[in-house]
Amino acid sequence: xxxxxxxxxxxxxxxxxxxxxxxxxxxxxxxxxxxxxxxxxxxxxxxxxxxxxxxxxxxxxxxxxxxxxxxxxxxxxxxxxxxxxxxxxxxxxxxxxxxxxxxxxxxxxxxxxxxxxxxxxxxxxxxxxxxxxxxxxxxxxxxxxxxxxxxxxxxxxxxxxxxxxxxxxxxxxxxxxxxxxxxxxxxxxxxxxxxxxxxxxxxxxxxxxxxxxxxxxxxxxxxxxxxxxxxxxxxxxxxxxxxxxxxxxxxxxxxxxxxxxxxxxxxxxxxxxxxxxxxxxxxxxxxxxxxxxxxxxxxxxxxxxxxx
Amino acid sequence: xxxxxxxxxxxxxxxxxxxxxxxxxxxxxxxxxxxxxxxxxxxxxxxxxxxxxxxxxxxxxxxxxxxxxxxxxxxxxxxxxxxxxxxxxxxxxxxxxxxxxxxxxxxxxxxxxxxxxxxxxxxxxxxxxxxxxxxxxxxxxxxxxxxxxxxxxxxxxxxxxxxxxxxxxxxxxxxxxxxxxxxxxxxxxxxxxxxxxxxxxxxxxxxxxxxxxxxxxxxxxxxxxxxxxxxxxxxxxxxxxxxxxxxxxxxxxxxxxxxxxxxxxxxxxxxxxxxxxxxxxxxxxxxxxxxxxxxxxxxxxxxxxxxxxxxxxxxxxxxxxxxxxxxxxxxxxxxxxxxxxxxxxxxxxxxxxxxxxxxxxxxxxxxxxxxxxxxxxxxxxxxxxxxxxxxxxxxxxxxxxxxxxxxxxxxxxxxxxxxxxxxxxxxxxx
Numbered sequence: 001x002x003x004x005x006x007x008x009x010x011x012x013x014x015x016x017x018x019x020x021x022x023x024x025x026x027x028x029x030x031x032x033x034x035x036x037x038x039x040x041x042x043x044x045x046x047x048x049x050x051x052x053x054x055x056x057x058x059x060x061x062x063x064x065x066x067x068x069x070x071x072x073x074x075x076x077x078x079x080x081x082x083x084x085x086x087x088x089x090x091x092x093x094x095x096x097x098x099x100x101x102x103x104x105x106x107x108x109x110x111x112x113x114x115x116x117x118x119x120x121x122x123x124x125x126x127x128x129x130x131x132x133x134x135x136x137x138x139x140x141x142x143x144x145x146x147x148x149x150x151x152x153x154x155x156x157x158x159x160x161x162x163x164x165x166x167x168x169x170x171x172x173x174x175x176x177x178x179x180x181x182x183x184x185x186x187x188x189x190x191x192x193x194x195x196x197x198x199x200x201x202x203x204x205x206x207x208x209x210x211x212x213x214x215x216x217x218x219x220x221x222x223x224x225x226x227x228x229x230x231x232x233x234x235x236x237x238x239x240x241x242x243x244x245x246x247x248x249x250x251x252x253x254x255x256x257x258x259x260x261x262x263x264x265x266x267x268x269x270x271x272x273x274x275x276x277x278x279x280x281x282x283x284x285x286x287x288x289x290x291x292x293x294x295x296x297x298x299x300x301x302x303x304x305x306x307x308x
Numbered sequence: 309x310x311x312x313x314x315x316x317x318x319x320x321x322x323x324x325x326x327x328x329x330x331x332x333x334x335x336x337x338x339x340x341x342x343x344x345x346x347x348x349x350x351x352x353x354x355x356x357x358x359x360x361x362x363x364x365x366x367x368x369x370x371x372x373x374x375x376x377x378x379x380x381x382x383x384x385x386x387x388x389x390x391x392x393x394x395x396x397x398x399x400x401x402x403x404x405x406x407x408x409x410x411x412x413x414x415x416x417x418x419x420x421x422x423x424x425x426x427x428x429x430x431x432x433x434x435x436x437x438x439x440x441x442x443x444x445x446x447x448x449x450x451x452x453x454x455x456x457x458x459x460x461x462x463x464x465x466x467x468x469x470x471x472x473x474x475x476x477x478x479x480x481x482x483x484x485x486x487x488x489x490x491x492x493x494x495x496x497x498x499x500x501x502x503x504x505x506x507x508x509x510x511x512x513x514x515x516x517x518x519x520x521x522x523x524x525x526x527x528x529x530x531x532x533x534x535x536x537x538x539x540x541x542x543x544x545x546x547x548x549x550x551x552x553x554x555x556x557x558x559x560x561x562x563x564x565x566x567x568x569x570x571x572x573x574x575x576x577x578x579x580x581x582x583x584x585x586x587x588x589x590x591x592x593x594x595x596x597x598x599x600x601x602x603x604x605x606x607x608x609x610x611x612x613x614x615x616x617x618x619x620x621x622x623x624x625x626x627x628x629x630x631x632x633x634x635x636x637x638x639x640x641x642x643x644x645x646x647x648x649x650x651x652x653x654x655x656x657x658x659x660x661x662x663x664x665x666x667x668x669x670x671x672x673x674x675x676x677x678x679x680x681x682x683x684x685x686x687x688x689x690x691x692x693x694x695x696x697x698x699x700x701x702x703x704x705x706x707x708x709x710x711x712x713x714x715x716x717x718x719x720x721x722x723x724x725x726x727x728x729x730x731x732x733x734x735x736x737x738x
Contacts, residue, residue, distance in 0.1 A: 063735075144568060145560055145562075146501060146560075146572070146577055147572075147575060147577070162561075163560055163561050163562035163563075165565075166560070166561070166562030166563040166564065166565070166713070167561065167562040167563075167713055168562075168709075168713050168715060252509065252510070254509055254563060254705070254706070254709050255508075255509070255562065255563040255709035255710075255712075255713050256706045256707075256709035256710040256713065256715060257706060258713075268698075268702070271389040271392070271393065272385060272388075272389065272698040272699075272702070273696065273698040273699040273702070274392055274413065274417065274698065275699075
């Protein structure tokens with residue numbers, strides 16, 4: 001870097017030279033850093049920040065174009081909004097803990113020295129490779145009343161069959177099962193990576209001390225996996241709000257909004273009902289919810305995570 | 309880091325930025341001025357129909373020497389979404405096939421032009437189209453669209469299942485009571501899992517309107533884009549009847565998927581189904597059994613709403629472009645083309661002239677099921693066409709689903725529904 005500094009004609013005293021040098025190079029580094037970040041910022045601003053601001057601006061207008069809080073009043077009084085919000089919370093509650101528990105279980109299982117573990121790992125990971133739309137189509141068939149494999153199976157063992165996706169009491173749980181099936185393998189990969197990073201001495205030490213395997217898992221492995229767990233938790237919770245592809249294929253949010261999720265309702269409002277102002281207000285609600293979750297995750301939970 | 313590699317890194321990052329920006333810029337200049345029309349069309353029924361539409365458009369394009377870029381754009385709903393969003397950024401279609409029920413939504417958003425603005429004399433349309441179809445393109449004293457892929461609801465029945473149940477395969481139900489009786493027999497005899505299926509998702513509102521018409525409810529099509537038939541006693545009776553069939557188990561419990569109903573019929577899971585005529589060709593080519601098509605049964609009177617899509621000329625480009633779009637639209641509805649389209653798809657040929665063409669007359673003789681929908685037009689009513697169509701039809705579908713799945717009683721559900729629709733339509737009340 002010294003090559004870039006032009007030598008002044010009359011050499012100033014050494015301290016001043018050092019000061020000027022550090023100032024200039026610091027300024028240069030700053031500019032350089034910003035220039036490198038610029039493309040990412042452009043994309044981020046164009047596709048994330050600007051749309052959020054636009055949504056906020058649009059949500060502050062009535063349909064006629066007057067400025068006001070009318071859209072937010074509507075939101076508070078809209079029973080469908082509260083229903084999709086409730087659905088979304090249940091959906092997150094139903095999918096996140098289960099798929100994480102399954103993921104860690106599968107990871108510990110395929111991390112063991114068992115025969116054909118490459119095959120088992122692949123089998124667990126396969127649902128993740130499939131696109132959501134394909135998964136939804138497959139499960140639409142699984143759940144289809146009468147001809148689907150699930151009903152066929154129930155029929156064979158003499159249990160009553162059900163119209164899984166056509167009944168408000170079963171539609172959301174049915175979608176949760178599919179989501180867990182799809183997500184658990186994905187999360188397993190992260191846990192597996194975490195486990196493989198763990199030094200074998202820890203286990204040897206536990207064995208020497210006579211700790212049981214469960215005790216070792218509870219007191220050593222699991223705490224050491226906390227950073228992974230936090231990461232997966234963040235991804236899983238945001239996914240529960242973000243992934244709605246399956247609704248287009250499987251239920252369209254029905255019957256009577258029983259499987260409708262917030263993002264799908266936003267899509268409907270904006271593009272089927274052509275009400276961009278109200279869709280803007282709904283979007284702001286989603287942004288607030290996701291930000292709240294992020295804040296809770298990174299302030300409250302972060303403190304309980306041991307990084308090495 | 310050396311000065312050289314630093315410069316390189318900078319250049320690379322700036323280049324990426326520039327690439328991203330140009331990528332976003334779109335091709336505003338290149339796509340315009342070439343004189344090519346853009347046309348969006350959906351395919352809402354089974355079967356590989358995009359080739360057929362492309363062929364029809366190509367023949368009109370050649371005949372009038374107008375270049376048309378035909379874009380298959382998914383379902384009706386997808387097409388409406390694409391047309392709306394594209395039109396907002398000035399890239400919308402010049403011509404599109406959209407649901408007749410979207411008429412007021414398109415007018416309210418100032419997306420389409422009345423046809424009188426491109427043609428002073430529209431009297432030809434009265435000769436070419438059935439009045440029931442033409443009426444659904446009319447609003448505010450103007451004609452806005454030309455009938456293209458039009459349908460009604462018809463009743464399909466599986467003749468083999470009828471025979472297995474000891475019923476006469478040539479006399480499908482003509483009244484509600486007969487329908488319930490026959491469906492119960494089919495199920496009791498074990499001839500099929502379900503006696504009858506009437507889909508309640510996506511176009512459940514359409515099926516419901518049919519039942520309301522059959523119960524004698526007036527103005528189900530809406531008046532000037534305002535819908536208020538839903539809490540009529542006849543409407544309540546209609547929904548009670550529908551629910552009773554679900555409760556009795558002659559129909560599947562919960563809601564019945566629009567798209568899987570024809571599949572159930574083809575698989576022999578149900579003896580009877582109500583569905584659009586647009587599925588006729590699909591059923592005809594995939595059924596490995598004899599099937600019959602008949603008019604919908606009557607409660608106090610027979611009847612069905614019309615359905616399907618019309619050709620709309622969009623408010624885009626200059627007068628010449630619109631005139632070209634109109635020419636293509638008019639050409640697509642010519643009797644020979646309408647006949648071909650009807651035979652390939654199952655949609656009802658849109659006017660008497662089309663039915664008089666040799667090919668169509670021959671087809672109707674060979675396959676009399678095709679003529680049922682035409683004959684039903686005598687008692688057909690325009691389908692519910694409302695301002696805020698997306699929201700209103702969604703609200704109706706939600707209420708139907710709530711009742712059929714046991715969430716609410718028909719009377720309460722419909723009273724609530726009408727009041728929420730009144731709220732939605734309040735800004736449009738004259």
